Amino acid sequence: MNPPQTTRPSTGAKRPTYKTNPTTGRYTKAAQKEVERAEARRAAAGESVPLPVAVDRSGAITGLAPAAAGQVVAEAIGRAGALTVDVETSGYPVGHANAALRTVQLGDEHTAVVLDPDDPAQAQVIRTALAAAPRLHAHSATADLVPLAHAGLLDESAWDRMYDTVIPAKLADPTSTGSDPGLKQLAGTVLADSATAPEADKARAALFKAHGWLTDTKALTPVERSGWAQVDSTCATMIRYAASDVLDTAALAVRLPQPPPAVTERERAVQRITARVAHRGLRVDRDQVTHLEAVHTPAMHAAAERLRALGVESAGSDRQLAERLTELGVTLPRTQPSTRHPNGQPSVAAGVLDGLKGTPGPAGDLIAAVLDYRHHETVLTTFLEPYRVLCEAGDGRARPTVYTLGTDTGRMSCVRPNLQQLPREGGVRACITADPGHTLVSADFSGVEIRVMAALSQDPELIRQLREGVDLHAMVAELAFGPGWTKANRYTAKRGVFGWAYGGGIESLARQLGVTADVMQAIVDALRQIAPAYVAWADEMKRMVRSGATQMPTYAGRIIHLPRDYPHKAPNYAIQGTARELLVDALLAWDQTRWGGGVVLPVHDEIVAMVPEADAAFATAELVRCMSRELYGIQIVAEPSEPSAAWRDSV
Structure with missing residues (x-):
């Protein structure tokens, strides 16, 4: 082994010359500070x-x-x-x-x-x-x-x-x-x-x-x-x-x-599959990016003008917004106390404002304007601007990293860029396209959370409803809102069912959904009436965690570690973690088809894959087959999208 090399200053550059006072010959104050900064940098570098x-x-x-x-x-x-x-x-x-x-x-x-x-x-x-x-x-x-x-x-x-x-x-x-x-x-x-x-x-x-x-x-x-x-x-x-x-x-x-060798090999296999998109990337359509920028930029500025007209000068100022809403008579929840704000601050977070949509008068107009502004700003800054940079300063490809064990439940996540968080409507997904001669095929698990809830709890009513094609959320909406329930009521009921199933409280969910606590309680009561065995199973999961049982083995052998400090989240972990295993099964099955080795992107309960154009119809049918299986007597099914050169909206 050679002896250590002689060291030298880390920059390898001559030290800069600093101004001195012509009378005293000493550094000026500004020069002295720069000398001190330079010395600090050299010391930090070594x-x-x-x-x-x-x-x-x-x-x-x-x-x-x-x-x-x-x-x-x-x-x-x-x-x-x-x-x-x-x-x-x-x-x-x-x-x-x-x-x-x-x-x-x-x-x-x-x-x-x-x-x-x-x-x-x-x-x-x-x-x-x-x-x-x-x-x-x-x-x-x-x-x-x-x-x-x-x-x-x-x-x-x-x-x-x-x-x-x-x-x-x-x-x-x-x-x-x-x-x-x-x-x-x-x-x-x-x-x-x-x-x-x-x-x-x-x-x-x-x-x-x-x-x-x-x-x-x-x-x-x-x-x-x-x-x-x-x-x-x-x-x-x-x-x-x-x-x-x-x-x-x-x-x-x-x-x-x-972990057991079989579990390790399963995780290594799915990591290899999802890593291909990071190596090869997906093409970004510069024309679609430009088109959407031309739509969202003026819309964002128009929303900012509406905010100014309604008394909020800076569209991005939460403080100004909170003050103005308070002036208009809106009672806002407060953030958690902190050293700087011992009493917390009025919250204008997205979840708060979503719950206040429909407020009558100027306050409602203001809330609508700020939600519009935030939507357009998010699309521009979170999605379109980075995509434009990938085209202008890069090779025009997005290479996301998929973390196959991204969350505590095991659900997958995606970063740099996060293609799992693209809006499901509005054309942002269409910025991601297939390579020439290829097409994107995709399929989405159908109602997988409800199916997993039924499979794990073995609730006979849920099982019957699934087999007969009964709409659970419509049933909840009718019980909670009455015979005249609307499509919007069904959507609220759906969010309420999952929110409560995943550990949310009545008061917090009511705020998120923009309904009264009584309505949210009615949604929960309806679920108890429709699926009593599921509710009993969820309550038992929480009780088990409180008693110290925090490990739930999935059918695939992976252990879901239930949160001992948050027993109310246990059903969520069980459902989400099991649904994740179904996605892994589908990816492993897809990799055994003729398109194994190609680029594939998991997006929550959806799989998007790139295949040759000529294979589009057959590949779509095969993807649906790969995603279809049985879980404890419950059929897991998938719904395909039309093959397309660009990633389609999903609404």
Whole structure:
């Protein structure tokens, strides 16, 4: 092993010249402050060491030649029988003009090697090690394998050897691993004082703060504000930060409680399936984005004008809105007390205002105007602007990461971008399109929550209603609102049924639905009358959690960990967690069809897949077949959408 390299200032640049007072010869006040800031930045960064380097758990940094780095990595593979991998990027999505792979870290829990992938010799070390490892570890592996694949350092087949530590962390009892699966928090909980990542992240955050850089960056973030893009990757602080992820992930891989092998393999399989969309992406239709921007921009400005006319000068000011609504006689609930606001503040959150829709007079006009404004602003800033950036500053593809165990119930989630949260109407979904010569096919589970409720509770009335095609929500609406119930009443009843089934209280649900507590109570009473065995089952689930029984095995073998501090949520966890297993079954079945290996996107209870145009009709029928099955005597069914080049609205 080569001796440590001589260190140098982390920036590698000459120190700037500062203005001095011509009389005293001392720095001016402004110059003195700049001197102090520069010194603070140098101190936060530490010394700089040319890559590659090896880092041990004590934080000691040793400079290496590329050949020696390869040997150190090979020794780590030999010790662990696996290779832990992590990357640092510029913080921009793959395909973006500012996307860059900054460093690659490889090793085990004892030693991590930090390498520069832009150096040909070091890139070969990376490529050779990744190919040689019989088993790979990473934490949230998509964030590592996708940039490595796009840099040509491995291919998608690496998923066959990947054992992501997120999987055992999310499957384990949260009381043993903590409730946050993020690496820094998880390492602190499981590894305690031996964890390296928490302190390394604090030092990294201090470095970013010293420079005024952002940590949470997005596709729209100016490159000069991104700490990930601007930081010197060879400074000691970033070297230790980068290495700590490998050191702690490798330690977690052998210390986390391991689920049964069949459960692990099921989760690894569905992770491989959903990772393809992050590797290959879905095409964004620039013309549709432009069209919708032309619709929502003037509509947002018009809503802002209405707000000004109604006495709210700044459309985005919650304080102004709350004050004006109070002046108009609206009683608003208050937020939770805080140090700054001991009595809380009037709340104008979406759930509050949704419940106040239809208020007569100027207050109702004001509420309608602000809801319109928020809708148009959300569509523009959350969806259309990022999509436009993907087209203008990128390759025009959205590459979302799907977390297959995204929530505490096990439900999947989606980020960067979140394609699960697109409005189901209004054409925003149509911004996502199939590649030329291909089409999108999709199907949605039909009433899956009610079917799972019936299957788990074995309520004979619910089972009868499902078999006879009876509309449960219509029955509840008639009992709660009377024979003259409307379609709107049915929708309220549906929201109330699920809200209560998932642990909501009468008062809070009434506010959310914009009804009185008496009406919400009537909805619950109707459900008790229509499905008494389900209500009894839900009450028993809550009682069991209160008595300490917090583990519910699903039919697939995965354990749902019921929230011991929130027993009222137990039925929700059971229903949502079981529905999630049905989605996994469907994805695994789809992967066995002729279109297995293609891009597929799970969206709550819907599956969207890209197939050749000529296969559209047959593929749609096969997707429905893959999603259809029986759960404890209850038929689980799916409804298809028409195949389309663009993702269709779902209303």
